[in-house]
Amino acid sequence: MIRLVRGNTMNQPVRKVRALGLCSGGLDSILSALVLRRQGIDVSWTTFETPFFSSTKARNASALTGIPLKVEKITEIYLNMLQNPPCGYGKYMNPCMDCHALMFRLAGQRMASEGFDFLFSGEVLGQRPMSQTKNSLRYVEKHSGFDGYILRPLSAKKLPETIPEKQGLVNRDRLLGISGRSRKEQMALAEEFDIRDYPAPAGGCLLTDKGFSHRLKDLFEHQETYSEADLHLLRYGRHLRLSPVTKIIVGRTQKDNKQIVGYYDINVDTIIKTKMYAGPTVLVPGGGEKAFIPKAARICAGYTKAPVDRKVTVVVVSPESRETFSVRPLQPSEIQDFLI
């Protein structure tokens, strides 16, 4: 018979307790895993990728600590939740409570299929005003489908005992009781673990960004379906809505122009570039309505250094044709109302 132990100290067949954590890559994620590992628990991480947040920080945390990490792309299932989160949005388009519930649900499925004993995360009670209150943590747990199996090692002593603690798989005495917004205790713990190189807290989720959230809301309001490219493009350039079905994206910088070209689909989109004068790359996702292409061309010309009274040559490439227009620039001050 296999005996479950936290550390392999007995001279008999044993299976280590295995815990699966959600990893954002921040200090709290790292510490929560190290607190468990210090007890002899075998820890692994899971992290998720969508066009709204990446796995970069989690990958760095895995490299720093040696804790194995599995990265899963979850755009489709995430979008289903994001369009109608039962608990609503935070300040912008961030559905933090339902986002966490979904992440724990997915991690829980992995826990069940890969034989982990419980789930954990670096959440700290009271650190974030909305998503880390006792009620919020409870909501997440209930809606994840893994009630009782989610341990928050950094705040465990301030939270109800979880099933793995009751089962003796985790020593509650060696968990922590951190709460609140101060990071002092985490910094001290980081020193104890000799963790010096960690990212600053917060940041990294585009759903908490005001401008990005406006554009996403606009997309949801005007399109029934969208591609991953549509979502990635929300990060770059100026977005202008010319009609309910025509939106244009105007590169602001060389980097924007490069990204816009990178996500340009020649089979669907229309792209506009100036000739003679250096100007932005303008993308019309999905091609838009033909009637609005001249206006898009004039907006493109308006972001060049051409004199206001000088006509500018622009090239418009759509899936069906390549046309050259000579247009009078529309000045940026004339298009403020179209900005999303």
Ligand code: SF4
């Ligand atoms: S900030 Fe973004 S990734 Fe984090 S819980 Fe909220 S919605 Fe999810």
